[in-house]
Structures are given as C-alpha cells and as structure tokens.
Amino acid sequence: MKKFMVFASIRLTVFCLFWLTVLTFWGTVYQVEHGIYEAQDKFFDSFVLLGFGFLPLPGGMLVMTLLFVNLLFSFFVHYQAGWRMPGLMLIHIGLMMMLLGGFFTKVTGIEATVSLFEGEGRNAALSRTEWEISFADELHSVQAYQAVDFSDLRKRSKVEFRDSELKFKVLEVVQNGKGLRVNEVEKELDVIPKSSADFVAIEKLPKSKTPEDHMPAVRLAVEGATGVEEILLTPRDQRPLGIESEDGTVRFIMLRRKRYELPLFMELNDFSRTYYPGTETPEDYRSLITVHLSEDLQRDVIIKMNEPFRLNGWTFYQQSFAVTDNNSEMSVFAVTRNFGRLVPYWATGITSLGLAMHFLQMQWMQLARRRKKS
Amino acid sequence: MKLLPLLFLIGLLSGCGSESELDLPSKAVLDDVAQIPLLYNGRVMPLDSFSRLHMLQFSGRKSFNDEPAVQWISRLLFEPDTTENDAVFLINHPELLDAMGVERTEEIPGEKKPSTRRFSFTHLSPGILKLEQIAQQAQQIEEENRGLVELEALRVYVNVLTYRALGQVFAYARELPGLVLDNPEIREALQLSDEDQVYTYLDLRIRVGGLGPIMQKAQEEPDPTKWTDAQRDAFTLAKMMFTFSKNLSELPLSLLPEAPHGDSIWIAPMDGLQSPDGDQQLIMAAERAGKLAQAWKANDWEAVSENAEMITLFSRARMDHVRETALTGKEARFNRANYFGKAKVYYILTFFLSFAALLSGGNKLRIAAWFPLAFALLFHTTGIAWRVFLTARPPVTNLYGTFLFVGLICLLLSLLVEAFQKNGLGLFAGSFVALTFLFVADRFGAEGDTMHKVVAVLASNFWLSTHVLAVTTGYAGVWIAGVFGHIWLIMKVLGKNKNVLDQVRLPMEGLLGFGLTFAFLGTMLGGVWADQSWGRFWGWDPKENGALLIVLWTSVIYHARIAGIIHEIGLAVGTILGCIMVMVAWLGVNLLGVGLHSYGFTNAMATGFWGYIIFELIFIGVALAFIYTKKRKPVAL
Numbered sequence A: 001m002k003k004f005m006v007f008a009s010i011r012l013t014v015f016c017l018f019w020l021t022v023l024t025f026w027g028t029v030y031q032v033e034h035g036i037y038e039a040q041d042k043f044f045d046s047f048v049l050l051g052f053g054f055l056p057l058p059g060g061m062l063v064m065t066l067l068f069v070n071l072l073f074s075f076f077v078h079y080q081a082g083w084r085m086p087g088l089m090l091i092h093i094g095l096m097m098m099l100l101g102g103f104f105t106k107v108t109g110i111e112a113t114v115s116l117f118e119g120e121g122r123n124a125a126l127s128r129t130e131w132e133i134s135f136a137d138e139l140h141s142v143q144a145y146q147a148v149d150f151s152d153l154r155k156r157s158k159v160e161f162r163d164s165e166l167k168f169k170v171l172e173v174v175q176n177g178k179g180l181r182v183n184e185v186e187k188e189l190d191v192i193p194k195s196s197a198d199f200v201a202i203e204k205l206p207k208s209k210t211p212e213d214h215m216p217a218v219r220l221a222v223e224g225a226t227g228v229e230e231i232l233l234t235p236r237d238q239r240p241l242g243i244e245s246e247d248g249t250v251r252f253i254m255l256r257r258k259r260y261e262l263p264l265f266m267e268l269n270d271f272s273r274t275y276y277p278g279t280e281t282p283e284d285y286r287s288l289i290t291v292h293l294s295e296d297l298q299r300d301v302i303i304k305m306n307e308p309f310r311l312n313g314w315t316f317y318q319q320s321f322a323v324t325d326n327n328s329e330m331s332v333f334a335v336t337r338n339f340g341r342l343v344p345y346w347a348t349g350i351t352s353l354g355l356a357m358h359f360l361q362m363q364w365m366q367l368a369r370r371r372k373k374s
Numbered sequence B: 001m002k003l004l005p006l007l008f009l010i011g012l013l014s015g016c017g018s019e020s021e022l023d024l025p026s027k028a029v030l031d032d033v034a035q036i037p038l039l040y041n042g043r044v045m046p047l048d049s050f051s052r053l054h055m056l057q058f059s060g061r062k063s064f065n066d067e068p069a070v071q072w073i074s075r076l077l078f079e080p081d082t083t084e085n086d087a088v089f090l091i092n093h094p095e096l097l098d099a100m101g102v103e104r105t106e107e108i109p110g111e112k113k114p115s116t117r118r119f120s121f122t123h124l125s126p127g128i129l130k131l132e133q134i135a136q137q138a139q140q141i142e143e144e145n146r147g148l149v150e151l152e153a154l155r156v157y158v159n160v161l162t163y164r165a166l167g168q169v170f171a172y173a174r175e176l177p178g179l180v181l182d183n184p185e186i187r188e189a190l191q192l193s194d195e196d197q198v199y200t201y202l203d204l205r206i207r208v209g210g211l212g213p214i215m216q217k218a219q220e221e222p223d224p225t226k227w228t229d230a231q232r233d234a235f236t237l238a239k240m241m242f243t244f245s246k247n248l249s250e251l252p253l254s255l256l257p258e259a260p261h262g263d264s265i266w267i268a269p270m271d272g273l274q275s276p277d278g279d280q281q282l283i284m285a286a287e288r289a290g291k292l293a294q295a296w297k298a299n300d301w302e303a304v305s306e307n308a309e310m311i312t313l314f315s316r317a318r319m320d321h322v323r324e325t326a327l328t329g330k331e332a333r334f335n336r337a338n339y340f341g342k343a344k345v346y347y348i349l350t351f352f353l354s355f356a357a358l359l360s361g362g363n364k365l366r367i368a369a370w371f372p373l374a375f376a377l378l379f380h381t382t383g384i385a386w387r388v389f390l391t392a393r394p395p396v397t398n399l400y401g402t403f404l405f406v407g408l409i410c411l412l413l414s415l416l417v418e419a420f421q422k423n424g425l426g427l428f429a430g431s432f433v434a435l436t437f438l439f440v441a442d443r444f445g446a447e448g449d450t451m452h453k454v455v456a457v458l459a460s461n462f463w464l465s466t467h468v469l470a471v472t473t474g475y476a477g478v479w480i481a482g483v484f485g486h487i488w489l490i491m492k493v494l495g496k497n498k499n500v501l502d503q504v505r506l507p508m509e510g511l512l513g514f515g516l517t518f519a520f521l522g523t524m525l526g527g528v529w530a531d532q533s534w535g536r537f538w539g540w541d542p543k544e545n546g547a548l549l550i551v552l553w554t555s556v557i558y559h560a561r562i563a564g565i566i567h568e569i570g571l572a573v574g575t576i577l578g579c580i581m582v583m584v585a586w587l588g589v590n591l592l593g594v595g596l597h598s599y600g601f602t603n604a605m606a607t608g609f610w611g612y613i614i615f616e617l618i619f620i621g622v623a624l625a626f627i628y629t630k631k632r633k634p635v636a637l
Helices: A002-008 A010-034 A036-044 A060-078 A086-108 A343-373 B003-023 B027-034 B047-059 B069-078 B094-100 B121-140 B148-168 B184-189 B201-220 B229-247 B269-273 B280-297 B301-318 B328-337 B339-360 B363-391 B399-421 B425-445 B461-493 B498-534 B542-562 B568-592 B603-631
Strands: A048-051 A055-058 A110-117 A121-136 A145-149 A158-160 A167-174 A177-180 A201-204 A217-224 A227-233 A241-244 A250-275 A282-292 A298-304 A309-311 A314-323 A329-337 B037-040 B043-046
Touching (some): A010 A036, A010 B542, A036 A060, A055 A060, A086 A343, A110 A250, A110 A314, A167 A201, A217 A241, A227 A241, A227 A250, A250 A329, A282 A309, A282 A314, A314 B498, B027 B047, B027 B069, B027 B301, B027 B328, B037 B047, B037 B301, B043 B047, B043 B328, B047 B069, B047 B328, B121 B148, B201 B280, B269 B280, B280 B301, B328 B363, B339 B363, B363 B399, B363 B425, B399 B461, B425 B498, B425 B603, B461 B542, B461 B568, B498 B542, B542 B568
Antiparallel strands (some): A110 A121, A110 A329, A121 A145, A177 A201, A241 A250, A250 A282, A309 A314, B037 B043
C-alpha cells in the first residue's frame, strides 16, 4: 500500500498544477503561430509532448490523468476526517467529476455542422475535421452506403466492404494535400491512378492553423474487373468514382466529410440577420427551421444566438452564416451530441460551493484564533 | 476725478463681460443642445456623447481648452469658420508634419509656448493634399506592414475628413456664396423682399415652390434659347440647388429618425430636407435643425434652446420604442457629472491620509481618511450604477467597464480588511488600487465609445452578469491579494516584525482564497456559457486559458504552501505573480489576436502591459535581493 502513497502526495498535486500552468501558458502562446487546434493536440490532448522538437515532456492528458489519480488517492488517504473539512471534500469531488466529465466528452462527444440554404433540408451533419470513405451501390445513394473512417487508414492496411468482392489496399495517406493533374506532375509516373477529377498524384501540404481547412487525400490499390488498378480519392473529386467488380456490378467510392445521422430532418424556412443601425456589428441572427421528427410529426423552431435547440442529447446552435455571390443566404448550425453535457455543470456547482465553504471556514477559524490570542 | 480711470476700467470689464455673455451660450442652453439625440456607432446617444467622442478622436482630450466638447462641436457644426484656428488635431509623430510639408510647431494666440502636438486646421491646410497622398499610399500597404507614420497619416486624414464633413452638415442653413438673385420676376416668385440679399439653401428650399409656374411655362417651350431670362435663371437656380443637395447628402451626423416608430434609420438634416416621401414632419424637423444653426450663429440663445428642444421632442416621439432615445438627457447629465473624475480626487485624498496614518500610526488620520473615501465610493458606485442604467447591461461589457468594476470590488475587499484590522492598511491598498484602475480605465475610455453595443454572442445579460461578473470579481480578489503581497515584501525589506507582517499576510491569504473561488466559478460559468452558445464547454481558447491560469496558479500557491514547498516569502511572491496572471488573462490574451475573445488592442496598451510585467519582475528581484542580503543567511522561501 505504501508504494501507492506517492499518488496521494501533495507534492504530486503541486507538480501537476504547476505543470498544467506551464502547459496552459505555453499552449496559449503556441496558438499564435500554429492555431488553436494544433495547440490543443500538442499540449492538452497528448500524453507526451516533444518540447522544442526533441525533449519529451508530460502532455496535458497525462498530467490531468495523474491529477485525477492524485485527487482520488488524496480523497481516501487524507480525508478520513473529512467531515471536519466538508469544503475541501466537495472541492475534490467536484474536480474529479470535472476531469471525468471532460474525458467522457472527449471520448464520446460529437461535433459537426449542418449548412442549409433557405428551403433546403438535411438529416445528417458533417464533421468539421473528420473524413470518411463512403462506398455505395448506387451513384447518388443517400441512405445505403458503407463508410470507413479516414483516421483508421494506414499505409499498407486493407479495406473491405460488406457484400463486395472488391479489395482495397492503402498505398498513400495524406492528411492535407491537393490532387495534381498530369500536366502538374514533374516526374514520370509508373501507374496512372483512376480519379473522377483526373488527378494522378497527391502533393503534400503543410498543416493549416485550422484543421477544418485540411483537404486529405488517399491513394488505394483495388482488385476489380480489370485486375489491380490504382485509384486516387480527394475531397475535390465532386462525384464518386465508379469501380467495376468482377461480377460486372459497379460500386461507387468517394472521400468526403464524415456524416452523422441526425434524429430528425431539419429544413430551413428563413434566415434573418440584423445589425446595429449604421454599423457592421451584428445584433442578432436567427433561423426559422421546420423539424420533421417523423412523417406526421413536425414543428417550427427558431434557433438563434445563445438560444440553441435541443433534442435527445443533440444540440443545434446558430453558428454563422454565409452569403453567396447571387445573394443566397446559407445558415450554418453547429451540431453536438454530448451525453455528459451536464457533468461539468454539476462539477462547477459542487467545486464552487466547496471553495466558498472552505475559505469561509478558514477565515472563521483564523479570526477565532486571533480573538483567542488577543 | 480720481475715480474716472477706475470707472472706465469697470465699464470696460463689464463691457467685456456682457459681450462674452452674448457670444457664449449659457449652461441651460448647452444642456438643451447637449441632449439632442442622434445615431452614432449603432446606438442612439446625445450630441454631448457624440461631441466628446469626436473631441477625443481629434485631440485625445475631452474638451477644447476649457470649452466643453459639445460647445466646440456645436461651433464646428453651426459656424465652422470659428474653429479653423483651434489647435485640435493631435499629431503624435512630427515626421508626419515633415512629410506634409508643414511646420512642426504652431503659434497659438494667448499661449506662451507654441503648440508641438496639436494643430489647427489652418496650420495643416497647406499639407492636406500631401496628407491625402500619404494616406492613400498607406491604404495600399497591408495593415501589419504599416509603419507608425502611415498609421498616423491614416488616423489624421480620417480626422480631417470628419472635421470637414461635420462642418458641412448645416451648410444648407448658411449663406450660399456667390449667389446673386437680381431678376425681379424670380425675386417676386420667391417672395424675396429688397432686404433679402443673402440667401441660404434652406430659405430657398422653403420658397422654391414659387418658381413652379415659371418652370412650367419654360417646359412648354422645348427650345431653351427661346426662354426668357427669368425662365433661364429659374432653371439655373434649380440646377444649383440640386447639385448643392447632392453634394451635401449623407453627411456623418445622423440627427433625424427617418420613419416614425420604424427601423432605426437616422439621417442627416440635409437628407431629411430632401425627404423623397415628402414626409412633412421630417422636413419641418430638418428646417428646425437649420434654424438652430442660424440661431447659434446669431447668438440667439433662446431660439437655440427652443429649436434644440423641438428636435429632441421630434426624435423622441418618432423613436419612442427605442429606450436610449428617451435617455439622452440623462446620458448628457451623466457625462457632465464626471463621477469617476470626482472619485479620483477623493481617492487621492484617501490615499495620502491613509498613507500618513500608516506612517504615523495615528488613529485620527485613519478615521479622517474614511471621509474622502466615503465620497469616492459614492461617486464610483454612482458612476457604475448610471452606466448600468443607461446601457441596460451589467457593468462589464468592455475592458473600460471591467477596470471600473474591478477597481470597485478591490476597494470593497480592502474595506473588509480594514473593518477587521482597523490599521489603515485596507484604506491605503483599496484607494491605491481603485485610483490606479480608474486611471487605466481612462486610457481605455479614450479609445472610443464606452457604452457601445455588444455583438450578438455577448448580448446576453444573464451570462454577462454571471460569468463576467464572477470572473472579474475573481480578478479583483487575486489582484488585491497581490497588492498585499507587495506591501508584505516591502515591510519585510523594511525589517518589520512578525506581528506586523502577519497583519498583511492573513488578509493576503484570505483574499487569495476569495479570488480563487470567484475565478474558478467565473471560469467554469464561462464554460457553461460557451456550452449554451456554441456547444462546447471548453475549447482552450486564449481567454479561457487566461482565466484558467489564474485558477491554476492560485491553486499552486495554496498547495505549495500546505506542502511546505514555499513559506511566507514564497506566498508573497506568488501573489505578485498572481497579479501578472490576472493581467495576462485580462489584457495579455488580447495581444495574441486569436480565439473568440480577441478584442482590438493598441500598441500603446501592449507597451503598457509589457512595462507592467517587467516592473513586477524587477520589484520581486530587488525585494528578494534586499531580504537575502539583509539576512546573510538562507531564508526559507
């Protein structure tokens, strides 16, 4: 048991808190050059980070895990007499909840967007940062498709789809790149891959500050009716690529933003925005949508800034809008699903209550001591 | 006989007095003018606020010499010629003057020294063409690549353009230069008497209907060469009036609401006069505005008051659904009351009295310090309360507001310490911090409208009053703990005994706890707001991180103290570093220019921010050096 006592050490707490302070400061400054998402990946979502490119240092995830363990052990080791210090107990319970809630959200949460022009409707949200390879029997299949996450693709790994004899092997995966056409390629190619946009090669691009802007690409080898051939998929393809199987059927494959099916069909009736008079400062923007929950059940909902619409664990926020060249307005909704959404709320309440109780108690005891002394 | 020179002098002085009274509007007249509502920066505000903002924009000051801003702007609007020699254009970089080809100094009548920073329009006039060229070139350069002179040229050029445009707003009520109407037929049609030799656009606009029959007859004759002199003159006059109105349309003084009870579209008086819908009320209000300008020029203050009141009533009646329109008088009074300026004076008094009390240990001085403090507190609180009332928002919608608020909370926390300790320390620390923050707020106030509208995502009173109030209260707690940290270190350097040091340490610890509690609550409520608004509790945004830094750092101090890693000196140094954390969260993250919370931040503020951090680090270094040198033996941190 003694060897576990190190996890209850207050020096470990100081280390974790201090290192989190350093990471928070460093990660914030890092954002200026590299953007918020890369800073998040490198400093806060990592177990180990390479400081200055070579020095392995504890990452945010490792420190927060340690802090959680430390809180847990401290709770059992130090607070047997906890009822004398109820504030302290509440603080630690609240913080543990906060860390657990954050972890749960990180693992299970979904963040996506739905963009709609007036009169348009959708029942799926698109991920902002994740991509997938979709595989369908029909060219414009909306419902019947299979998908493989782009993040699961590794070089030389194999990809198969149900009810299909087609076998795919990953030859090249690029996180951010652009397709090149024949006239843009300098070296001679051994094999010209098939692509619906006539791309023949991929040019790697540096990481962008905003991963939403990343355009991934993948080169695959496929065994089809015409033997082994290479195909190249990029988000700029515009249309799926048809591949003929040995049995003569044609299947369609495409690289696209990852889809999340929504528990409703949402249709944008009207989008309006108002500005403070004579300025470009937005005062309000809102969308009037019709939510189709089933064939017979539908209702109108207004989604506006600070007033989202919630349904079965999903939340729809008015995020932004865009105006096209022909003055059509597109409303953009952020869509999230987070079953642990309320955990941080509870954790905030409990920890704050604990802090208030603890410091009031401390001050009270301090004053009592001074009175006694005087 | 001996009294004759004296009588002469009295006569001369009284003559001067009466003349100056004739020239200048009384306070009551200015009050009427000051409260005229107009639309600027997306909100309805009184002419007084508009004037202060423009005065600040032009000169970096809230008034011109001793002349209130509203009076100077009124002169610019109603008789612009009288302002041309006023040195109001602030130029921070003399190189710009060189580039413009004008002198670096300007002799100001009545001033001993020539002006080197503020210049009149007359002084700058020869270089304005050059200024325009420099500004246009600067416009071509990308914003981040513009040098100081280019930035200055753009700023000054905008000011000159605004000055010129404002001077033209009431041109329609002034004499039209070079217009001669000597055709008797035209004069008769316009009902001009022999005395009428000076014409304004407004006069003609009212009477122009009289030209109708002449013009109608002219239209019956397709060949203009066969027109009579009167017909030709009528057409020339109509054309001149059209050109005049076109040139002076959409000037930057949105004085009149266009539609009754409708959208907040406010237009300049000249545009009101041309109302395309023939809105008679609007046209009459524009005429009133013109008469106001004429009355001002004629020093007819009674007419000025009457017309100003009528315009105010017109706008309020039309915009009765817009709350601010009814409050312009109150806002003008609030501006004039200068609560924060008065609070500063009393804080200075409190500071010196409490400092003297601390030095002498005198109880009478300490008690005496409470009197100015009571007034300072009253003015400070009243000022914030007025701002809340006028904006209908919590007091923390911008950096200016947060400094006012945090200053007040710091003061209240210090008074709590004073209530327990009764040694003058709370009075001293509180008055010092409140005073400093009021001065810093002034710096932010000089950047523009401090009661501006907030963007859509911030337009939530619930979250502004929970998250922002909580987190700024946390700033206050940690900051004032840091102030006590400074005092503790100074006392330690001065070799005070443990009892005295404990009187500082105990509140320091308590205030740090208070700061931690509210900083935590505020930070997490920020997460809740973010979750409610755009669906994620935490996104590692710089402002979120800044607030988290305060929470983490104060937690580090507490735990390090419990673990015995740091002792009293470490605690004091830790609280001072806590102040730096507060500044990083409050202002520093704005320097990064990333994330959802990035606001505009000027170079001067950035310099101030870095200057502050360097000062704190030097302070800590020097204090520690003194403490260690004095002891000549290892001291537990």
